[in-house]
Amino acid sequence: MKRIFLSPLRIRQRLPLVICSLLLTAITIFGVISYLGVRKATLKAGQTRMLSLSQQLSDMMSTSAHHLASGAYTESNNPAIANFLQSQGKDSVTETKTLLGELLRDTNYVAVRILDLAGRTMQKAATARVELPLPNSEIESLALHKHDSALLGNMYCVGSVVYYPILAAIKNNNSTIGYMVKWRKLQTRTRSVDQFSRLIGTDAKLYLGNADGSLWTNMSSPVEAPPKNNGNKNQILQYSRSGREVFATLNPVAKSPWVLSVEFSKSTLLQTATNFVYWLLIGGGIILMAGIFFAWLLARNLTGPLVKLTRASSQMASGNYAAQVPVDRLDEIGKLARSFNAMATQVQHSKIQLEERAENYKLLFEKNPMPMWIMSATTLYMLEVNEAATSHYGYSKEEFLKLNAKELRPEEDIPRFINTITTGTAARKKHGIWRHRKKNGSIIMVDMTTDIIRYNNEEAILVLSNDVTEKLKAEAELVRHRNIHQEIITETKIRAREQEREELGKELHDNINQILASTKLYLELARTGNKNLLQDAIEKSYANINFAIGEIRKLSKELVGPVFDRSLKDSLQQLTKELEAITPIHITFDANGFDEAEVDENIKVMIYRVVQEQLNNILKHAAASEVRIVIKTSCGTLQFSIEDNGVGFDVTKKPEGIGLRNIDDRVKLHQGKFDIQSSPGDGCRIAIEVPLHNPGCSTFTHEFNEPFPGTKPF
Numbered sequence: 001m002k003r004i005f006l007s008p009l010r011i012r013q014r015l016p017l018v019i020c021s022l023l024l025t026a027i028t029i030f031g032v033i034s035y036l037g038v039r040k041a042t043l044k045a046g047q048t049r050m051l052s053l054s055q056q057l058s059d060m061m062s063t064s065a066h067h068l069a070s071g072a073y074t075e076s077n078n079p080a081i082a083n084f085l086q087s088q089g090k091d092s093v094t095e096t097k098t099l100l101g102e103l104l105r106d107t108n109y110v111a112v113r114i115l116d117l118a119g120r121t122m123q124k125a126a127t128a129r130v131e132l133p134l135p136n137s138e139i140e141s142l143a144l145h146k147h148d149s150a151l152l153g154n155m156y157c158v159g160s161v162v163y164y165p166i167l168a169a170i171k172n173n174n175s176t177i178g179y180m181v182k183w184r185k186l187q188t189r190t191r192s193v194d195q196f197s198r199l200i201g202t203d204a205k206l207y208l209g210n211a212d213g214s215l216w217t218n219m220s221s222p223v224e225a226p227p228k229n230n231g232n233k234n235q236i237l238q239y240s241r242s243g244r245e246v247f248a249t250l251n252p253v254a255k256s257p258w259v260l261s262v263e264f265s266k267s268t269l270l271q272t273a274t275n276f277v278y279w280l281l282i283g284g285g286i287i288l289m290a291g292i293f294f295a296w297l298l299a300r301n302l303t304g305p306l307v308k309l310t311r312a313s314s315q316m317a318s319g320n321y322a323a324q325v326p327v328d329r330l331d332e333i334g335k336l337a338r339s340f341n342a343m344a345t346q347v348q349h350s351k352i353q354l355e356e357r358a359e360n361y362k363l364l365f366e367k368n369p370m371p372m373w374i375m376s377a378t379t380l381y382m383l384e385v386n387e388a389a390t391s392h393y394g395y396s397k398e399e400f401l402k403l404n405a406k407e408l409r410p411e412e413d414i415p416r417f418i419n420t421i422t423t424g425t426a427a428r429k430k431h432g433i434w435r436h437r438k439k440n441g442s443i444i445m446v447d448m449t450t451d452i453i454r455y456n457n458e459e460a461i462l463v464l465s466n467d468v469t470e471k472l473k474a475e476a477e478l479v480r481h482r483n484i485h486q487e488i489i490t491e492t493k494i495r496a497r498e499q500e501r502e503e504l505g506k507e508l509h510d511n512i513n514q515i516l517a518s519t520k521l522y523l524e525l526a527r528t529g530n531k532n533l534l535q536d537a538i539e540k541s542y543a544n545i546n547f548a549i550g551e552i553r554k555l556s557k558e559l560v561g562p563v564f565d566r567s568l569k570d571s572l573q574q575l576t577k578e579l580e581a582i583t584p585i586h587i588t589f590d591a592n593g594f595d596e597a598e599v600d601e602n603i604k605v606m607i608y609r610v611v612q613e614q615l616n617n618i619l620k621h622a623a624a625s626e627v628r629i630v631i632k633t634s635c636g637t638l639q640f641s642i643e644d645n646g647v648g649f650d651v652t653k654k655p656e657g658i659g660l661r662n663i664d665d666r667v668k669l670h671q672g673k674f675d676i677q678s679s680p681g682d683g684c685r686i687a688i689e690v691p692l693h694n695p696g697c698s699t700f701t702h703e704f705n706e707p708f709p710g711t712k713p714f
Contacts, residue, residue, distance in 0.1 A: 016295035023291040027284040034280065039273040046269035047236050047247065054249035054262040057206065062254035068166055068184070069150035069255050075103060076150075076168035076180035081114060085170060085178040089122050100125035103182065110163065111183040115139070117176065130158055132183050135165045138257075139179055142167050152256035154210045155186060155217065162186040162217045188219040204268075207261040211252065216261075226250070226261055238266075305333045309340055316344060371465040373400070374455050380405040380421070383455055392467065394439035408436050410443065433468065445469045492661050512551050519544040567596050568604045569631075572611060576629065579615060586626050593632035598692050606666045606690075607631070607640060614642045614686060617659045622646025622684065636692050638672075643685040648678045660686075 080095035100112045104127050111126040119139060138153035150168040157163075163183050170178040186208075209216030209225060216225045226248055227239055237248045245266040250259050267274070308325050315323035323344060325337040365372055371389035375382050385400045393400065393408070406414050413435055436446045449464040519541045526537040569591045576587040596604075611629065618624050624646030631640045660676065663686065667674040672690035 015299040016292060019295035019298070020288065020292050023295075024288060027287060031277070031280045031284060035273060035277050038276045039270060042270055042272045046264065050236065050247060050249050050262055050264055053204075054251045054260065057262060058251035058253055058260045061208075061256075061258070061260055065152050065253055065255040065258075069152060069168070072166045072168035072180065072182055073150035075099075075182075076170045081170055081180070082172050082177065085114065085116060085122060086172065093123075096123050097125065108184050108187070109182055110185055113181045114170070115179045115181060117178060119179075122178065130161075130163075130183075132156065132158065132163060132165075135167060135181060138165060138167050142169060142179065150255075152258070154212070154257050155208070155215050157215055157217075157222050160221060162215070162222065186217065186219065205246075205263040207263065208253075209259050209261065211257045211259050226263075305337055309337060312340065312344070316347070322348060371467075373463050373465075374453070374460050375405050375463065377452065377459040377461050383460055389465065392438075392465075393436075399439075410435055410437055433472075436465070445472050489665055492665065512548050515544050515548045515551070519548070568599065568607060569594060569596060571608060572629070572631070575608075575611060575615075579619075583619065585618070585624060588626070588628045590628070590630045591632070593634065595633045598633050598636075599638055600692075603638060603670055603690055603692075606670060607638070607688075610640070610663050610666060610688065611642065613659050613663055618644050618646060618684075621649075624683065633692065638688075638690045638692055640688040640690075641685060643683065645683045648680050648682045648684050650680060651676055651678050663688075 078099055080092040080099060083092040084096045096114065100114070100123065103109060103112050104125055107127075110128050110130055111132055112124065113121050113134075114123040115134075116122055119134065119136060121134075133156065135153040138151065142151055149171070150166065153165040153167060155162050155164040163185055166182040166184060168180045168182075169176045170180055205218065207216055207218055207223060207226070213225050213228065216223050224241065226241075227237055235250070237250065239246065239248070241263065246263045247266060247269060248261050248263040250261050252258070253260055305325070312323040312325045324341050365384075366386045368386055369388055371386070371392045373382055373385040373389050382401045382403050382405070385397060387397075390397050390400050395403070406417065409417055417434070432448050434446055434448050436444050438444060444467050447466040447468045449466070451462045453460050453462050523537065523541050526534050526541070572591075573589055576589050579585065580587055615627070618627060622644050624644035626645045628643045629641075631638070633639070664674045667688050667690065670690050672688055675687045676684070677687075678684035
């Protein structure tokens with residue numbers, strides 16, 4: 001972006017210049033608007049004055065013309081002149097000549113004529129040898145307007161003198177018998193000119209002319225005719241005369257074919273506006289000078305603190321954070337100075353805190369218990385190292401700083417390390433397990449965490465090394481134990497399957513096989529044909545077969561997974577009722593608070609098998625008379641317990657059977673918790689908790705852990 005022309009100037013110079021420019025612009029705009037307003041008002045007032053003055057002069061001229069016409073009419077109606085015309089110039093000749101001579105005593109008149117109706121000259125008299133035309137058009141006009149008895153005619157220029165005729169009708173008994181024409185010279189006396197100048201102004205001009213434009217005069221000589229105004233009485237004309245702009249008005253003069261024109265120069269009419277502009281320029285100049293002076297004072301007042309502020313800022317930029325700006329003002333600049341001082345103080349405090357923080361970071365790096373070092377991102381040579389690294393790797397600080405990162409790795413790992421660095425896979429905050437070699441040559445496994453930083457103006461890599469050799473060994477040992485545990489689980493499953501097959505074989509051999517063998521004997525008796533034993537053999541065979549079917553159904557039900565036609569709750573209730581029917585054990589089943597809709601089908605099967613297994617254990621080993629089963633769902637978990645009041649056992653000893661191990665395996669398969677509490681003579685209680693939706697909920701609540709009546713709490 002280009003710099004504007006004010007950019008090289010200082011604020012102290014720019015501010016007065018801008019203020020003065022705005023002030024000058026305001027004065028100019030105000031002056032132009034004021035001048036235009038004054039000019040318009042002056043023109044309007046001058047034009048109004050011209051119209052009024054022109055009308056007054058026109059009225060004066062009309063009055064003068066009326067007096068001249070009236071005088072001529074009185075003079076023309078002398079009885080001698082009338083008698084002279086009636087006698088065709090034969091009578092009263094001497095009296096007529098004498099009368100005409102007396103009319104010429106006024107030096108303004110140069111000739112008099114007596115005309116008959118045909119326009120013939122019957123008598124005339126003249127004081128100068130001037131050929132003046134007959135005013136035929138005026139005679140015709142006077143004849144046509146019978147109500148006019150006298151009028152003035154058009155002006156004529158003969159030589160350099162302007163003349164005009166005065167026509168008067170000669171009447172006898174109200175009948176026109178002829179005309180008298182008096183030629184008068186148009187001239188103005190000096191006194192009249194002075195009076196006229198005082199009346200309309202020294203720069204105003206008065207012109208008189210014929211209405212047809214044939215002749216115009218300035219009352220002493222012919223002049224150029226002004227433009228026509230198309231008969232508009234109140235029209236102001238503007239044109240140029242003798243190289244200057246003028247305004248003029250045109251007004252007709254009554255009792256004559258004349259037009260009166262009053263001219264004012266444009267400069268005269270605008271003199272008031274010109275004077276206003278003159279004084280406005282003087283006032284504006286004074287205001288501008290005062291504005292320049294006050295702008296200079298304002299600039300010094302404003303920029304003085306700014307100069308101090310700039311100087312303090314330069315000192316701060318050079319590192320002197322203690323620089324302050326003197327404050328002795330309450331305005332915005334004072335607030336700015338105080339803010340700067342506060343900022344300088346804060347920067348100084350921040351600098352101190354930053355230095356302390358840098359020292360803390362340095363201390364954190366050097367005294368960190370984890371091995372750390374900084375290496376160049378390009379050369380891979382060490383730039384800095386902490387005490388933990390030198391101690392752990394067996395080097396001194398000087399020796400470690402001479403190392404290249406490749407020297408900490410076995411030879412076979414160096415290509416992969418170089419490839420990781422050069423291909424950019426070692427991104428910011430990268431983690432990974434690497435093999436490192438100590439000074440004594442031993443290999444350790446380290447978890448490396450790296451980050452890209454700037455150190456001494458170059459790109460570097462911050463490395464955090466965590467020796468995980470023992471951790472990896474422990475994890476390997478844990479995996480080994482898990483494998484062993486899995487092998488035990490597999491072995492248990494195989495043993496359980498073999499035991500189940502053994503139990504099945506025993507059940508088939510000792511029970512069902514014996515029943516079927518008895519049935520076979522009965523059927524062989526029936527085949528002998530002994531009618532006495534036939535009926536009894538058939539009935540016993542039928543009963544044995546039904547009993548065998550029931551035993552087979554019972555055995556199948558124990559072996560095949562349950563099918564919940566109705567619900568887990570109903571299946572468990574049916575299981576407990578069947579057991580109560582064939583044993584002396586009383587079983588209490590509590591399913592209050594159990595929402596089966598939250599439980600998965602696999603978990604239902606697991607619970608059913610656990611109940612079967614534990615009830616079988618109670619029947620075989622507990623010698624119990626009371627059993628309590630509680631199942632409920634709470635906080636996204638399934639809580640389940642079975643208690644008995646049997647003989648109990650020592651839980652610290654390894655059990656001979658695999659029933660409890662099967663229960664534990666089934667529960668862990670669903671990420672559940674299995675707890676068993678028992679002691680000799682105090683019965684046994686198993687508690688199971690399996691997560692459904694929210695495994696993080698609290699487990700084993702007080703209500704769930706409430707002991708069975710007659711047993712000790714656990």
